[in-house]
Amino acid sequence: MADMIGIILAAGKGTRMKSKLPKALHPICGKPMTRYVIDACKESGIETVVVVIGHGADQVREGLGDDVRYAVQEEQLGTGHACKEALLEIDADEGNVIVATGDTPLLAADVLRSLAENHVSSGSAATVLTAILDDAGHYGRIIRADDGSVRAIIEAKDCTPEQRAVREMNSGIYCFSLPLLRKYLDEIKPANAQGEYYLTDVIGLMVANGHKVSALVSDDTDIVLGINHRVDLAHLTSIVRQRILERLMLDGVTIIDPSSTYPDYDVQVGRDTVIYPMTVLEKGCRIGEGCIIGPSTRLVNVELGNEVTVLSSTIVDSTVGDGTRIGPFANIRPGCRIGRDVKIGDFVEAKNSEIGDSVSMAHLSYVGDSTVGERANIGAGTITCNYDGRTKNRTVIGKNAFIGSNSTLVAPVEIGDGAYVAAASAITENAPPDSLAIARSRQTVKEGWAKRRREERG
Ligand code: UD1
Ligand code: CA
Secondary structure, three states: OOOOOOEEEEOOHHHOOOOOOOHHHHOOOOHHHHHHHHHHHOOOOOOEEEEEOOOOOHHHHHHHOOOOOOOOOOOOOOHHHHHHHHHHOOOOOOEEEEEEEEOOOOOOHHHHHHHHHHHHHHHHOEEEEEOOOOOOOOEEEEEEEOOOOEEEEEHHOOOOHHHHHHOOOEEEEEEEEHHHHHHHOOOOOOOOOOOOOOOHHHHHHHOOOOEEEEEEEOOOOOOOOOOOHHHHHHHHHHHHHHHHHHHHHHHOOOOOOHHHHOOOOOEEEOOEEEEEEEEEEEEEOOEOOOOOOOOOOEEEEEOOOOEEEEOEEEEEOOOOOOOOOOOOOEEEEEEOOEOOOOOOEEEEEOOOOEEOOOEEEEEEEEEEEEOOOOOOOEOOOEEEEEEOOOOOOOOEEOOOOEEEEOOOOEEEEEOOOOEEOOOOOOOOEEOOOOOOOOOOOOOOOOHHHHHHHHHHOO
């Protein structure tokens, strides 16, 4: 497949999506839909892939990556016109080309390979990938002659009632002889319900001119499905998600309820990890072995070691060491490096902080822009005051330090190794190692005051 060229049509606005985001970039389990099509082409061995972009071209180019070539279709005059724009970018004048629509993300590499093999071995001018659906809906219909040969593809909007009843649909994925595609694309006319240059009309023209056109009927009726609106998007996302879940389960991960577990395409999870319901694992997550994740947990681009427990919590762009327990109800924001055997309990928020091994911050704390040394104990209600209204400042808490409950540490400030901060202190100055810092007014006790008050009232 190395000498095969791939063309992917993705210039359309995707009007039916009703979105500001170009359709090509709508993500499915964390990956833009058209990127799935590119990946299938690449995996099949196609080296040269030309993606036709137009609507939101700069954004689409940025979102799809720079390992493909781009052709720009300034005005979206139809799939035939888009294909012509791609051919302008291609010098070759012989051989074959695969053309795919950018909105069929379930397409797989092995299907592309068998499409190409069929095309070459049958000596066809064009080979169309088709499938038989119960109702071919909005898809183009494959019109065959009495002898079974393909005669034409007619768009649903242009079908007669009899044609509309045909169940064989056009997937929008084809293999063409490159020179013949060039030749017949010059001859198509926008004489149809939508006033567009249809790529599908090339099929009828080839047949009319005596060329052989074949169809490869896919047994798998999912891989040919396209996305035109958000109902399709949700449907195809559920199929992709099911495949990811199956991959994880076959790799040794227990997923208590696959129907309420949402992993993105690239997540990695180690063996014997158990994932409880309502867990979302977004792009970039790498989770070790023997972890317990969820219920009700969201992890985004997080690296977890082994035997980590995360319960009802959110962690974003952070790393967590082996044996650490987080939650319930912790919010770990970007930039945290959390060590091993750490305990982070309920209503703890951390941001851009290094938390050393065996630290305990069991309840109700905010730790931002901080370094917390090994085995430090952060009492309930500890707040690092990292923002002075203008800039963010760092708090450094030494190893084995003990921060008494309800203390505020006004950054920049440093608590030395082994130092104690008395409960309810407002710390504004550094505390040296092994010291005790007390920063609160002394308690006054008025003996007998309450009794006197009761007696006064009678
Ligand atoms: C197309 C096919 C239809 C097939 C279906 C499969 C045509 C005329 N129809 O219909 O037979 O069953 O796909 O999913 O080809 N595009 C451009 N430039 C344009 C117009 C479209 O690049 O000027 C791109 C779109 O971004 C999209 C793809 O081509 O990725 C298909 O266009 P779309 O409008 O979705 O075609 P369908 O109506 O789905
Ligand atoms: Ca479509």
